[in-house]
Amino acid sequence: MxxxxxxxxxxxxxxxxxxxxxxxxxxxxxxxxxxxxxxxxxxxxxxxxxxxxxxxxxxxxxxxxxxxxxxxxxxxxxxxxxxxxxxxxxxxxxxxxxxxxxxxxxxxxxxxxxxxxxxxxxxxxxxxxxxxxxxxWSYCNPVMRRMVELVRDGAIGEVRTVHADYGLPGPYDPTHRLRDPAQGGGATLDLGVYPVALAHLVLGEPSEVQGRAELTPEGVDANTGMLLGWDSGAVALLSCSITADTPMTAAVTGSAGRIEFPRGFFYPERFVLHRPGREAEEIALEGRRNSLRHEAMEVMRCLRAGETESPLVPLDGSLAVMRTLDAVRDRIGVRYPGEE
The missing domain is CATH 3.40.50.720 (NAD(P)-binding Rossmann-like Domain)
Incomplete structure (x- = not known):
């Protein structure tokens, strides 16, 4: 006991x-x-x-x-x-x-x-x-947290672009949850949330959202492209798919360098920092195998501290991501049962 x-x-x-x-x-x-x-x-x-x-x-x-x-x-x-x-x-x-x-x-x-x-x-x-x-889990990953520190410290200058994709090849049966509107199926909510969350992590909520998608016969998105824009002039080019095995990579580019994540950017174990006039620098930390563990550790830290929100994954940030995902679905014409 x-x-x-x-x-x-x-x-x-x-x-x-x-x-x-x-x-x-x-x-x-x-x-x-x-x-x-x-x-x-x-x-x-x-x-x-x-x-x-x-x-x-x-x-x-x-x-x-x-x-x-x-x-x-x-x-x-x-x-x-x-x-x-x-x-x-x-x-x-x-x-x-x-x-x-x-x-x-x-x-x-x-x-x-x-x-x-x-x-x-x-x-x-x-x-x-x-x-x-x-x-x-991406936000709690030590590698992703280090990337955020570098960006905020100006290591790559002012962020200008974010590129990220997440796609799975399928094929998925029409009854699979990824194609079931009643379960919130489609690429955007299940996979696109990762590229969108990355863009939010480094740039905040966008002021402009555009999207284009191929829809399944059930009415959910199978292959989606997103273009997000910020008042600073920064843009994010993002994609997600349940019909294609995409590279699943990401890059954050600034006015003075860029950070590149290899396949599996959403639970990274390393990234490469590129800056003009310097050798490329690989930054690797323990992360991928224990990505879920890190988010659990953050929850327990917050509970012991009496915190009702995590500074790593704040609720206002989750609300902002959901607003962006809503805007994407609005642009591509995906509605779920019970939505107005």
């Missing part, structure tokens, strides 16, 4: 933070596996709409409690924070349920289906004074 625990508002003080996992898919499995490697994390419960599925997940990872409903997991007083790993069309309902029950929340990306739902969640978290963070 865990001892010496006490609470101060949304804070947790103890040698371990007790996690609940809401969802049992691939990302939930990966996250749980990395949580179990952390000595100060304890996975105590898992919830699913299917009890048998939850029990199988619990047996696989040695979790003591399995629930056949989201509400039961949210009501578990032995859980400090819930990791929400259901499809993003269900993030508003699942994360909201946990916040209302008094749990802290780490919610997968895209944060919600749209900006309206994101605003509702953020307002609820702030009203209840409960910690919430979008699971934007």
């Amino acid at each position: 865990t001892t010496g625990r006490y609470r101060l508002g949304a804070a947790v003080r103890d040698d371990r933070v007790r996690w609940g996992i809401l969802g049992t898919g691939g990302i939930a499995s990966s996250f749980t596996a990395q949580l179990l490697e952390l000595p100060d994390a304890e996975v105590v419960a898992v919830g699913s709409r299917n009890l048998a599925t939850a029990m199988g997940f619990a047996e696989r990872f040695g979790i003591s409690r399995a629930y056949g409903s989201w509400a039961e997991l949210a009501a578990d007083e032995g859980v400090d924070v819930v990791y929400v790993a259901v499809p993003h069309s269900a993030h508003r309902a699942a994360a909201g349920l946990c916040l209302e029950a008094g749990r802290a929340v780490l919610c997968e990306k895209a944060f919600t289906l749209n900006a309206r739902e994101a605003v509702e969640l953020v307002e609820l978290a702030r009203e209840r004074r409960r910690f919430m963070m979008e699971a934007m």
